[in-house]
Every structure is written in C-alpha cells, then in structure tokens.
Amino acid sequence: MADQLRVVEICAGAGGQSLGLERAGFEHELAVELDTNAIQTLKLNRPGWKIGEGDVADPSVWDPADYQGIDLFAGGVPCPPFTIAGKQLGATDERDLFAWAVKQCREMKPRALLLENVRGLSMNRFTAYRQAVLDELHDMEYIADWKLLQASDFGVSQLRPRFVLVAMHAKDFAYFEWPEPATKKPFTVGELLHDLMAANGWPGANAWRDKANKIAPTIVGGSKKHGGADLGPTRAKAAWAEMGVDGWGIANDAPGPDDPIDFTPKLTWPMVARIQGWDDARYKWEFSGRKTSVYRQIGNAFPPPVAEAVGTAIHKALNPGPKAAPKPLIEDIKPVHDPVYQVLRKATRYMRLEEISQALRHPLDQHTLERHINHLKRDFEIKEKVRGSTTAYRLGEFKAFTGQEIHSRHEAFQTQLPTIS
Template structure:
C-alpha cells in the first residue's frame, strides 16, 4: 500500500500519524475523526457533564487515572473534565502535532443571540492560548456558517490574524480593535521566527459534499506552522454532489438500488445548465443512512418497535410520540440529505428530527437515526435522556466530514516531515 491507502484501512488508521490536543470535545465527533485519522490524543478537554459521560462510555477515561495514559493510538483518551480556561497546556509544549476543536458556536450561530465577541462563551482566546503554550504544527477549528455574517466580518478577520500571529498576544484591558491594529502591523514584518507564525486557510463547506447524509454548512479553519512550508495546502475537493444524486434518481439507478416500489418513485426536474456532478458520487440521502452500508458492516435500521421502547438490536433506536407537521416545521424527506441537525435548548424547531415515510405519514427520528445522519458509528453511546442525546449530536462535528479534513492534514504533515528530513 502507498499514500493514503498505507495510512488508513476501512476500519481506521493502520498506524499513528501524530499527536493531538482536543479542545471543546463535546460528544466526540471531531475527536473521533482525529482518532480515525491516526492522531493519538494527549488530552481532551470538555466542560459539559453529559458530554463527558458520553466520552467516558466510549473511548475516554479520567485524566490522571493511570501513569500510562495516551501512550498508543489504542489508549483511552485522557479526559480533563472542567473549564478549559483553567487547564495548563504547557506540559505538552513541543509534543503536539495538532490542536483541534469545534469552537462553541452559540456566540455566532444564526439561531443564537448573535453576541459574537461580546459573548462570554466566545472561546477563541482559549484556542490561541493553547497554541502559545504548545506550539503545535497544525490547528483544525470548526464553527458555524454564522461566523461569516457581514456584521461579524471585522472580528472574523481579527480571529484569523490572531491565528496567524498567536504570540502577539492581547494584553489585559486592551480592546480587540486595538489588538487587531497591532496584529496587522506585526504581520507586515518579515523578520519573525517562523515557528511563531501560522499559514491559515478557511473554507465554508457543506457536509453533504463529502458523503455525510445531511446538508450542514460549516466553516473549517486549518493552519500550519510557517516553518513547515505548507502554505500551499488546499482543502480537499468535494467527493459528492447534488447533481449526481439527481442524475441517479432521473435514470432510476437510485430507486433500483433501494428497491423502492414504483408508486413512490419520481423523476426530478433537472434545470438546464445544472451541474450534473460528473466525476463525483451522489449525495447520500436519509434513505441511504437508514439502509446502512454492507461494505462497513453497518446494518439497516428497521422501523422503531414502539414509542420509548428500545430496539433489542440497535442502541438508542426507540420511537418518540407527538411528531407534527405545519408551516415552518416540515419533515425530512427520505430521498434527500437530512436537514441540519440542531441543538435546540427548548426542543428543536423546523422539523429537523421529523421524518416523512413513503406513504406520507410522519414520525420523529430516533436518536440512532440522527446519529447516523451525523455519521457516528452505531456503537457510539450517548449519555443522558433523549433531549441531552440530541443536544450532543446537534453540537457535534459530523465524523465523516471531520475525518476528511483530518486525513488531509495528516498527509500534509507527513509531507512536511519528509521535506524537513530532506
């Protein structure tokens, strides 16, 4: 095997590719993707008690539980449960390849209060502090599309510049606007230690374009330490497309694959000039997610056997009563990618967790079905009652999307290491 094939098998990494620190770990989507890409977690940090319970039930253990933590790729993830602001990362200085985290989205979310930089939950400064204390070779950060709103544009450029020059730290009492001016002046200088500068790329991506059965727009920010010479790195190209899905539905191959009765089939109207997705795989639909994947051993999810009744063969697969459809609250369609999974505080608006069957009837999606839409493995246990499980999923990074990014970063770091060795 060569290249990517040598690093990754169907079940995950064949060997370690580097080390990582996981910030704002939540229910584990990005951390699991980094693990699958071959990164060994030195420490994971999370404040929420339910999310920490989820992590411990799966791949984590309390930090300090043993003297041999995080020593191999198969080790339990060392988990620090608590406020990231109180964590000292200096013990890992010089040992970290990647700092990764889905920075909490509430300050920037279109569904939130839109406080942005004035929100106490704005934790970008903690990401920058972690970078200063560890000097990682790369950074992967994920956030919501709302971060790109025009009203936040000046602050977003400030975030990117602080990531480019994290050691030009903001001093106590300094307004972020004054700091932004200092950063611009510092970045204009050429005679700076390249180990204290980062080359930064960012991109708005749709998870559906990378094989996730969900339309989910997110901003990824990737940075490499300048001394590695990786300024030319580019984000992975989309592998899936809506055009390919429409083409497969129009020619009947999609319906044949799923053995959909003819009375439920339809031929979509494809507008003139529409990108037909030539060369890409088709978007994966909700029907695809429920059907499973024989290539990976993922089983078909049957209809739930009853409300609040666990399915004997499928974890978290139980029905829930009260699904409704009305204007502004429309269900997911089986033959499209699911809507964006959200983390509603008082229930989820918009019908994101309602499913419409072939016969037109509706029901709530099960927790396991939503986890499938987020591309979590079926054995991934989610702690807490249904509302808490859904909240963790809505806050997570889709595992498959994050793994695409993580593997691309892993390959870049390997090429950087080869260049360093000459």
C-alpha cells in the same frame, strides 16, 4: 499506525471530531469537555483517554504549557456567539472561546491548529473578528486559511455547513490542501434510515422511504436554555414535514405494526446519529445519558466523516510522503477580511474619517465609514477624540476573552453555567 500524530482537543463534546481525527491518524493526548454527559460518552468509548473535565479556560482543568509542541491543537468551540439563529454577540458572548483558543497557540506552539464553527462566523458581521484572529496567528508566524465546508460533500446526509480554520507554519502549510468533495452523493434520509424506521414492523416504512427523498436539514443540538429536543427552527421543521417526519420532538422507538401507513413518525436518536455521520461500520459510537441529552450531544457534534477528511488533510501536511511536492507560498501577503479594521490596527494615532478613507485601497464615504466603525464597536473598544465638529478614532482592545484574569466573561460564565451546553 506507525505515523500516528498527537492531538489535544478542546470542547470535545460527545466525540464527533475526536473519532474523525482518530481515524485520520491522530492519537489523543488530552480531550477537554464541560458537559458531564458528553464526558461520560467519551469515557464509555475511549476509557483510556486522559480527559480534562470542566471549563476549558480554567487553569485548574488543564495547563496548555504541558502540551508544548503538540502536533495538532483542535476544537469545536461553542457556536452560539456566531450562529445566525442567535443574537450573534461575538466577542461579548460569555461562551465565546474562539479567540481564546487561538491565543493558546502562543503557549502550546502546536504544529497545526484546527477550529470549526457555524457558517455565521463567515458572514460580514464578523469580518473584523476574523481579521483579529488571522493577525494573531500571523504574528505567531502561522499561515491560516478559512473554508466553508458542506457536510454533504463528505457523505453526510445533511445540509450542514461548517466554517473551518486551519493554521500551520509555512514549512507544513506548503503541503496542506483542503479535502476534495466525495464523488458519491450522500444517501437520502429515506435510504439512510429505512432499516431503522422499519425495525419494529411499521407497514408504512417503504412508502415513507420514498417520500423522504432528500438529505436532511441541519441537525440542531440546541441549548439547555430551550427545553426538550426537537429538530430545529420553524423552517427546518417544515422541511422535515415535507419528508414525512414530525420535527417537534424525538421518539423513544421507531413506529410499530399498529401504526397506520400514513403515520408521520418522529426520529429516534440513533436515526439522528446516523444522519450526523455515525454508523455501525466506520464510525461506531455509544452515547451516555437520557434521550434529550444524547440528542444534544449528537446535534452539537462535528460530523465524524468531515472531521476525518480535514484531519487526513492535516495529517498529510504534517507527515508528507517522499513523493509529496510543496506548493509555493506567498508568505508576505496575508488575507484582509476587514480593511477598515486593518487601517486602525496599524495606526499610531487617532485618525479622522477622511484620513481612514485615504488609507484604504478603495476609499469609502463618511456615512459608510461611520456605519463600519459602529459595527466594529460590537467586538472592539473604539476610542474617540472630538475636536470641534470633527471626531477622530483609534482602535482599542479586542473585547473577546483571551485568558485575561479580569474579564466580564468570568462572572457571566459562572452565572450562565447551568444552561451552557
């Protein structure tokens, strides 16, 4: 299209976000990915793309300085550091690349930043982490906003919340609006998959369609640490069972004419891909690799329809039409997710608990403050100075990897590399 904009995408995976952004009017200057099967999937579908293969934080794979002024810097950085089902190690997880990605904006100076992750990042556990990200972007004169988007609001037949960060400079952000939910409800699993489930002549397909009368639980791609593919934790499997689906694995084929009417089928990976938003019309895509790898590629992806909706909103902001009207911005006010962190960040000296409380808009008691500071220690170095029976505190370094040559991430990442996906 004539108004095509350029994007660099990191942690591109199998291309869910890639395809959505492409449909939104972005042309890929570069896609970077670690997983070899996902790389082959990208090459299979877009053989002309430039693809950086390997650890996205490895300078030998690509140089952010080569892409200064790119229109959009985007990525679906790894979810395990924030996922509710995991340990939520955040900044101390060797897979965490969120803060690193934000840091690259200093070198790349993109017009817009798009990062998506799991709902866990929106929880109280990560208020200070989010604050550090917002402060970093604010220091670079970006205006940023977070939003929890539900995939089902954009036609995806799945309960899949994603926490999305968008940042732009004020002149562009004045035109940005989050995409509105679609007016049409998504198909139920039965409606969506009936033709695939009936493809081999299974006599129970119609009855199964009627039973599978809800949208799907979140598709979980999982990790190489956890063996074969299945449809998620115990609660998700129970939800699948209610819809007549065996969630304990992925089938090679749909059930056939000799399977009983009351048979409980497993899904095939093409069925899972359709649930994730890929289809044969707008979002046609091929996948490379064996069954388990393909399932993981699909399950770990950003659903293409959601990526297209967000990408279209960004495209409109970067390339507003002649009739577009900018919205007023209050640039001097930045969101505060964690006021205790904010007080310590601004402090030029060690502060006692009572001093921290007095600096807050809403003072906190000593016990609550102590608990909050211990909470901060999970992602930040907290320096302490003891004088008699009184302890004073000062905020130290963010533990997250942001590109430091000396960081625990390097050794841990190499050790865990065979199981990182």
